[in-house]
Amino acid sequence: MTKQTIHTDEAPQAIGTYSQAIRVEGGATVYLSGQIGLDPATMQMASGIDGQIQQVLRNLQAVAAASGGGLGDIVKLNVYLIDLANFHKVNEAMAGYFSQPYPARAAIGVAALPRGALVEMDAVLVLQG
Secondary structure, X not given: OOEEEEOOOOOOXXXXXXXXXXXXXHHOEEEEEEEOOEOOOOOOEOOHXXXXXXXXXXXXXXXXXXXXXXXXXXXXXXXXXXXXXXXHHHHHHHOOXXXXXXXXXXXXXXXXXXXXXXXXXXXXXXXXX
C-alpha cells in the first residue's frame, strides 16, 4: 500500500506522532486526523465552544483543501465533545460549512481532549475524479 502525507501550514501543526492527513492507494481516499480548535498561526486555543467549533471546521477545511478536496468531499465525520449538550451548536455551525448530502456522522462524548479542547473532529473524504 502506498501512502502520501498531506500537510498544510493553514492548519495546526501535528502535536504528536501523526500526520494532518494521509492519502492512500489510488489517491481517492484521504483520512484527516482529528482537529481541535487551535489557531494555526498562534497555536493557541480558540475561545469558548463556539469559537472552537468554528476553528475546528476551518482547520478541517484547510487540510481537505491541501489534499485536493473540500468539506463537500467528506463522507464520514466524527465529532468528539466533552459535553454532548453542545451538540446542537455543532449542528448549527455545520450548516454554514456543509450542504446536502451531509456526511455520515458520529457524535461521541469523551472525558477529555488534547490541550483542554472542548471539541475535536476527524474525517474521511473521497476525492472526485
